[in-house]
Amino acid sequence: MDIKRIESVLSRFPQPKGNLIAILHEMQNEYHYLPEEELRYVSKKTGVALSQVYSIVTFYNRFSLKPKGEHQICVCLGTACHVKGAQKVMDSLERSLNIREGETTEDLKFSLGAVRCIGACSLAPAVVIDEETYREMTPKKMAKTLKHYK
Ligand code: FES
Missing domain, CATH: 1.10.10 (Arc Repressor Mutant, subunit A)
Known part of the structure; x- marks a missing residue:
């Protein structure tokens, strides 16, 4: 220690x-x-x-006993976001980060999670990275956004 x-x-x-x-x-x-x-x-x-x-x-969900990534990516998979293609965004993140939902990249840079509604359905599909909320995400927009965190 x-x-x-x-x-x-x-x-x-x-x-x-x-x-x-x-x-x-x-x-x-x-x-x-x-x-x-x-x-x-x-x-x-x-x-x-x-x-x-x-x-x-x-x-509290906020706390973790396992190492988490420097950046927490949370994809909303609630109904409104799901209907507007949130799963495709999640799939693209899993591919580009080479991890599955609930996992952390080996370099401890990113953790990837899902939630069922963040109360911002008008922004669907919504993705939260750390404290920032991103609206109307697509796999393409996600890839562009991710570059800012690498
Ligand atoms: S379902 Fe995604 S913000 Fe409500």
Whole structure:
């Protein structure tokens, strides 16, 4: 474990006790997942039992115990997006990244996931990359967009 790295995250919280979820968010952003050793360390620093830390981590989708890519790609496969060709966009991403839905590229650059509606049906088919939402995606537009993240 890199103590300096985890201490750098914790230093953003002068009062680690009572800030567990915020700390976990910072860790997820920093590491792109929550490594076990670091979680043990945070458990000690915050005084929250490790079992409780894990129950929080496994409850929220935002947190991952497996390494995630630097960029999270989320294709909406809800009804409106599906009707407008979201599966073709997903297929094109799987081909170009050489991974399947739910996987992460070997270089840890991208993780690919799917959701069932992001509440932006008028933008269908919609794809979210990190915090950015892309509208009316096609395989061609997706390939162009992806270049900006490589
Ligand atoms: S179905 Fe895709 S945003 Fe609603």
